[in-house]
Amino acid sequence: FVQPLISFSSGELTIQPRWPHYKESYRLAIDRLVNGGRDSYQEFLKGERLGSFLSEDEILFITGNAEQLPPQTQTEEINDPSDTKSSSGTYWPMHSDVETPNLDLGWPEVLHEMLQTNIDLLFHPPRLNSPTIKEVIRKHIQDARQVIAIVMDVFTDADIFKEAVDASIRGVPVYVLLDDYHLKSFLTMAENQDVKLQQLRVSLGIRTVKGQDYRCRSGAKFHGAMEQKFLLADCHTAIYGSYSFTWSFEKINLSMVQIITGHLVKSYDEEFRTLYARSTVPPELCPPEGLLQRNGSLGQQILPNCHSAPNLQRRDIFALCCFWQTEFTSLLVYRCTDGCHRLAICIIW
Numbered sequence: 001f002v003q004p005l006i007s008f009s010s011g012e013l014t015i016q017p018r019w020p021h022y023k024e025s026y027r028l029a030i031d032r033l034v035n036g037g038r039d040s041y042q043e044f045l046k047g048e049r050l051g052s053f054l055s056e057d058e059i060l061f062i063t064g065n066a067e068q069l070p071p072q073t074q075t076e077e078i079n080d081p082s083d084t085k086s087s088s089g090t091y092w093p094m095h096s097d098v099e100t101p102n103l104d105l106g107w108p109e110v111l112h113e114m115l116q117t118n119i120d121l122l123f124h125p126p127r128l129n130s131p132t133i134k135e136v137i138r139k140h141i142q143d144a145r146q147v148i149a150i151v152m153d154v155f156t157d158a159d160i161f162k163e164a165v166d167a168s169i170r171g172v173p174v175y176v177l178l179d180d181y182h183l184k185s186f187l188t189m190a191e192n193q194d195v196k197l198q199q200l201r202v203s204l205g206i207r208t209v210k211g212q213d214y215r216c217r218s219g220a221k222f223h224g225a226m227e228q229k230f231l232l233a234d235c236h237t238a239i240y241g242s243y244s245f246t247w248s249f250e251k252i253n254l255s256m257v258q259i260i261t262g263h264l265v266k267s268y269d270e271e272f273r274t275l276y277a278r279s280t281v282p283p284e285l286c287p288p289e290g291l292l293q294r295n296g297s298l299g300q301q302i303l304p305n306c307h308s309a310p311n312l313q314r315r316d317i318f319a320l321c322c323f324w325q326t327e328f329t330s331l332l333v334y335r336c337t338d339g340c341h342r343l344a345i346c347i348i349w
Contacts, residue, residue, distance in 0.1 A: 025050055031216045033059065034066045062222055069219035103276065105173035105205050108146040110235045112266035120259040124243065124250075133243050133257050134250050138163050140233040144172050149232040149272050150245075151209075153179045153225065156189045157245040165195060168204040177275050179226040180208040183282055197285055207279035228275065230268055237261050238268040 025048050033041035038059065045052060054062070126132050134157070141148055141163040148167055155161070155178055168174040178186055186206075190197055197206060211224025230240040241257030243249050260268070 026053060029053070030062070030214075031218065033062060034216050034220045034222070035068075035218050037063065066216075066220050066222040101207075101276065101279065103175070103273070105175065105203060106147065107173075108235050110265075110269070112263045112269070115262040115265075117260070117262035117264040119264070121256060122241075122259060123256045124254060132250075133241075133255065134160065136257075136259065137231060137239060137243075137245075140231065140237060140239065141167055144233045146234040147173050147175070147232070149175045149177075149235075151177045151226075151228050151230050151272060151275060152245050153227050153229055154182045155186045155245040157247060157250065158189060158193050160245050161189060161193065161195075165200065165204065168200055171203065174204045175272075175276070176204070176206045177226070177272070177279055178206065178208050180210045180223075180282075181225055183208050183284070187284060201285075206282075206285055207276070208282050209275050209279045226275070228271075230271075232265070232268055232272060235269050236265060238265045240268065 029041055029044050029048075029050070032044040033054075041059075042052075122130060122133050122136060124133050137160060141160070144167055148164060150164065155176070164174050164176065187197075197204070209226040211226055213221060213223045215221045229242065229244055230238055232238055238260040239257050240260060242255040243257050244253075244255075249255055
């Protein structure tokens with residue numbers, strides 16, 4: 001008996017929870033594709049009298065991104081009789097043993113429950129007498145005062161990026177979650193704009209998110225992409241839709257977004273926290289040794305050996321405004337939580 005996904009009871013529409021769709025033949029076919037290639041995959045489908053359930057793009061993605069175990073480890077995985085849950089086709093872990101990262105730049109608390117939801121639609125190309133999507137996104141970033149949170153698959157729009165950098169410099173915490181596969185294009189864009197991301201870590205946090213992991217019985221694995229696209233401004237407004245932060249979406253791609261305020265924004269607030277919890281700092285953006293140190297078991301980041309700024313703590317810094325570095329010293333102008341600007345000279349040993 002299969003429980004229906006949607007049912008009607010007493011005139012009300014209810015949605016029943018269901019487990020992810022599973023077929024043993026699909027799992028075995030993907031194992032053959034990963035370990036034996038396209039010919040082995042097609043041979044298995046023919047033997048099972050199955051049609052191909054993967055698109056050409058999916059086949060290329062899986063074969064291009066699957067990571068194989070070293071030969072010795074792979075043999076141990078296959079020969080281990082105790083391993084009965086080695087494929088993602090049968091096993092979905094519910095909890096992580098990795099500590100959840102803190103929203104260390106700050107996050108406002110908003111009582112969304114008392115607000116009425118309002119949704120406006122914007123399109124590209126824009127409708128008559130309507131602003132462009134990019135124009136509205138830039139305006140919300142400019143007007144933000146408490147926090148900006150960006151979740152984006154591809155982020156290469158230099159204008160929107162500059163707005164985010166300017167917001168971080170004026171003291172607004174900015175979080176950016178990017179799809180892991182497209183991090184390189186973002187870093188290239190930042191480099192082309194002559195922006196040193198390492199120097200903005202105090203108020204601009206950039207992390208990457210991967211899609212779901214898929215493991216084969218052999219131990220080979222690959223992961224999906226993070227395809228979400230939305231922006232939170234002060235946790236009061238959410239901009240969500242098919243618009244990516246690229247030149248193509250500004251000029252030539254057809255897209256639409258929803259401008260959401262009120263109670264529904266709470267769902268986007270929660271979704272951002274969920275994505276942030278599974279995000280990681282990419283190696284390319286880890287702090288250079290000597291500039292930032294770990295502060296004991298609490299894991300707070302502090303500036304090392306700061307003279308002219310005694311007892312400088314990570315929580316006291318609200319925004320890094322300027323940064324100059326020589327071979328042995330760094331000169332920083334930062335804004336504290338009291339609104340004052342202070343100068344710190346850091347000796348880098």
